[in-house]
Amino acid sequence: MKRVYIDRIPSTQDFIEDYVKECKKKREDLIIFAEEQTRGRGTKGRSFSSLKGGVYFSFVMFHSNFRVKDVFNITKQFSMAIVKTLYEFGVDAKIKWPNDIYCQDKKICGMLIKNAFDGDYVDYTIAGIGININNPIPDELKDIAISTKEILGKELELDKIYERIVHNINSWKHYGLYADYSLLLGRTIKIIDQKGNEEIDVAEAILPDGRLKLKSNRILTAEEVSIKL
Numbered sequence: 107m108k109r110v111y112i113d114r115i116p117s118t119q120d121f122i123e124d125y126v127k128e129c130k131k132k133r134e135d136l137i138i139f140a141e142e143q144t145r146g147r148g149t150k151g152r153s154f155s156s157l158k159g160g161v162y163f164s165f166v167m168f169h170s171n172f173r174v175k176d177v178f179n180i181t182k183q184f185s186m187a188i189v190k191t192l193y194e195f196g197v198d199a200k201i202k203w204p205n206d207i208y209c210q211d212k213k214i215c216g217m218l219i220k221n222a223f224d225g226d227y228v229d230y231t232i233a234g235i236g237i238n239i240n241n242p243i244p245d246e247l248k249d250i251a252i253s254t255k256e257i258l259g260k261e262l263e264l265d266k267i268y269e270r271i272v273h274n275i276n277s278w279k280h281y282g283l284y285a286d287y288s289l290l291l292g293r294t295i296k297i298i299d300q301k302g303n304e305e306i307d308v309a310e311a312i313l314p315d316g317r318l319k320l321k322s323n324r325i326l327t328a329e330e331v332s333i334k335l
């Protein structure tokens with residue numbers, strides 16, 4: 107996987123999306139790491155705080171023979187790669203369905219994953235991942251976000267993290283472990299729909315297609331709800 111490092115950029119996600127638009131025919135995987143982003147993008151149109159000291163990157167991965175029916179395995183692969191990387195640096199992490207990474211019940215990493223399809227196959231995936239490492243957490247996020255620096259009481263070397271991330275996203279395909287590292291399974295959770303209505307239920311299972319099954323038998327997709335602990 108070809109790598110690009112940059113100190114400051116509006117958003118690595120915009121960069122990689124432009125790269126794919128222009129160079130799709132080459133089918134060459136690329137990853138870009140930025141030291142800081144001035145317009146980091148989050149899920150559901152939100153912004154993503156991207157101060158210096160964190161790890162911010164986006165990549166495109168072209169697939170061959172990857173069936174659409176298995177598409178949630180991509181989310182499992184990337185989530186587990188980040189969990190594994192954090193463990194390698196001494197940080198216990200869990201996955202908050204579908205692909206947020208949490209430590210001590212606070213968010214340490216967020217992910218955007220976009221798949222492009224070609225018939226029954228997944229053609230390529232664009233993913234953007236931000237991890238709180240040595241960066242300060244803005245005051246307004248302190249109740250819900252955490253960094254490795256706060257957990258470990260020391261700074262980590264970003265270059266070493268970049269190395270392990272590239273290795274783990276390309277090699278760690280133990281999809282079965284995703285449920286073992288789930289933050290939500292077995293827990294009582296608050297489900298908030300797009301109109302702001304709240305319900306309490308218990309997270310029971312993550313289905314092979316990536317939907318969340320609740321104890322009440324209700325089945326949720328990640329797009330239609332947000333979950334609070």
Ligand code: BTN
Pocket residue numbers: 116117118119120143145146147148149152154156162163164206215216217218234235236237
């Ligand atoms: C979320 O949890 O809301 C998703 C956050 C994704 C942030 C990453 S940081 C690297 C890449 N570039 C962006 O602008 N966003 C993603």
